[in-house]
Amino acid sequence: MFDIYIWFYTGVALTILGSLGTALGPGVKDPITRTLNTEVAAVGVSLIFLTYNHTIGLLTFIAATAIITMILLRAIVRLEEVGAEL
């Protein structure tokens, strides 16, 4: 019914595309764009965890990704308020 390979290879494709997008995608000079691009890779890793039935790992990963995004956005906004060149 559910073909495991579809989930796995979708996850692989999303992870590689997301990391390429973070590394050299369009507009990544802006740190906010770069941070949002990491989310694509995070969704890919979530799919891979789902294939392997890593339930607790998936739960913690989703929470940790949300917190990491919040930390990075806070760092970006504070650095911009201080007036550092980004």
Added chain:
Amino acid sequence: MSASVLVPGVVSPVVVSLFVPAIFTGLIVGIIGLMAIAYQKNDLNALILTDIVGVGMLILVAAVGTDLAEAIILPGLVVELAEILAISEILMSREMKKKGKNAELIPLPLSMDMEIMTTAPTFLALILIVHGAFLSGFTGGAVAGGGILFYVLSKRMRGVPANTWEGIAGVSGIAWCLWLVGFLVFFVFPQYWLLALFLAAFGIFIKVAFKAGLIGVIGREEFSKK
């Protein structure tokens, strides 16, 4: 595949067939992240790219596909989180020293003084904590901790009850000891395995749930500065 000699028979064939593609994915993602860091001039952008390297590391660990992999993913995530938090703090304090200016501690552009923040928290936190206690273990701790954290964050506007949090941090430490005792009983007195199971399950439940208490302590110290 020649590596299949090393694989025990209990590992499912699906996991074995996914092993090589998963390892290569992890390596490719890690190399992309490291190359991008190497060509990066800006510190903040390099910090964001370490997130991608962490993702590659997680895939490499997950490729093992057993309970061991899951047990190693959790500390990996926590270490990555702590590392990014620490480095971002260092970057911010360095820039602030350089420019001689100070920015707001939590730059929140909207006022969170909504009606739901005063009426709902007690009820929602109670439901989450009861549900978490029923689940027990790590998952239950996470659910109950989410309830406590929600309560703290929404009460922040009206002032967090200050000296409660030190007590909660102490209880968290005692619960950690319960978990350790439960673990020890498993090995020393295997006939009391049920007692050991419950000690470990509720020890880790209280421990994980009251981690939120530590956030409350930090919050109190930071907010009393203002």
